[in-house]
Amino acid sequence: MNRLQNLVTLLLFGGLLANAEAASWSAGLHRLTLADPVDAKPMQALVFYPSSGQAHPVRIEGYQTRVAEEGPVALGQFPLLVISHGNTGSPMALHDLANGLAREGFVVVAVVHPGDNSRDHSRLGAVSNLYGRPLQISAAITAARADKLLAPYLNDGKVGVIGYSAGGETALILSGAQPDLERLRRYCDERPKDADACKTHGVLIADHSELTAHADPRVGAVMLMAPLSLMFGRHALAGVQVPALIYSGDHDQLLALEHNADALARKLPVTPDYRLLAGAGHFVFMAPCDEEQHQRMPALCKDADGVDRRYIHRSLRSETTTFFSQALGAPEPAERSAATGEQQRQAHP
Secondary structure: OHHHHHHHHHHHHHHHHHHHHHHOOEEEEEEEEEEOOOOOOEEEEEEEEEEOOOOEEEEEOOEEEEEEEOOOEOOEEEOEEEEEOOOOOOHHHHHHHHHHHHHOOOEEEEEOOOOOEOOEOOOOOEHHHHOHHHHHHHHHHHHHHHOOOOHHHEOOOOEEEEEEOHHHHHHHHHOOOOOOHHHHHHHHHHOOOOOOOOOOOOOOEOOOOOOOOOOOOOEEEEEEEOOOOOOOOOOOOOOOOOOEEEEEEOOOOOOOHHHOHHHHHHHOOOOOEEEEEOOOOHHHHOOOOOHHHHHHOHHHHOOOOOOOHHHHHHHHHHHHHHHHHHHHOOOEEHHHHHHHHHHHHHHOO
16 A cells, blocks of 8 residues: 555656646757758758747847747657748747747757748759758758757657648658649649749749658658648558648638638648638747837738637647647656656656
C-alpha cells in the first residue's frame, strides 16, 4: 500500500512540477544562419523556443513580440516544428503562433525563404522557388538539429511543418506530394486573372531545371493555413501519409477555395482535420495588427465584420498545440522526465 501511495504522490508531484515549469516558460529567440541548398548562399531563420529567460518587447520587421533573445533554453526534450511563410511574406507575420507554441514547449524554426520574401521577390514563379522552398525547410531541420544552442533539447521524433498560403504547398511537397505542373497551366488558362497563382501564366521559369520535388522522411505531421494547393490532384497527393490539420477562411480573397483547401481536404489519402472559418479572409492567419500596422498595411490587417482575429489566433495556438502533441509526442520538461523515471523505479523495484 505504501508503494502505491508513493507512486500516486510522485505522479501528482511530477505533474505539478511539469505544469509549473511549463507555465513559467517564455519564448526565447535565436537567429540561425544556414546555406540555401539552391545556391549555397547564406539564408536566415528565426527560432522561437521554450526559455527560462525573461522576455522583453522587441520589434522585428515591423512586428512587435515579446521574447528572451538568445535566452537559456528550458530544460527538457521538445518537438521540432518548422514554418514556411507565404509568397513575398515574412516569418514574423506568424510570430504570435510561433511565440505561443514555444511557450507551450515546441522549438519553432521560421525560415526566410530566399528569393521569395518581403524584401526579395527574385524567385517568384520559378522552379527554384517551387522546389527550392522544401529543400530550404529540410536544410533548416538539419541545421536546428546540429545547432549548439538547440540540439541538446530537441527530441529525436518526427518534425511538424506549418505552412501558410504558398507555405502550404511547400509543406505538402515535404510530406510526399508531387506537383502537377500541367494542372497549374490548365488552371491559369482558365483563370488568367488569378494574379497570385498565375504570375507567370502557369509556366514556371526554368532557372534551375535540375531541381525536383523531394519529400523529407523526418516530417511526421503538417498544419496548413489557407494552403495554395491547386497543383495537387488525388494522384499527386497519394504519397502524403501524415496527419494534417487544415484551416481556411470561407471568404479567401486570394485563393479560390474550391481549387485549394476544399479540394485538398477531399483528396488527401489520410483524412485531415479541416476547419473552415466563417467570414474569414486570406490574411486572418497573419498575427493581429497593432495600431502602427493598421496604418501601414490596412489591407492585411482589416477583417470582415464579425471576424475576431485575436480570438481565432487563440484557438489556432491551442488547437495546433494539441494537434502536434498528439501527432509528434508532447513536450517533456526535465521534471516530467525525472518523475517518469522515478515512477518506473517505484513500480519495478
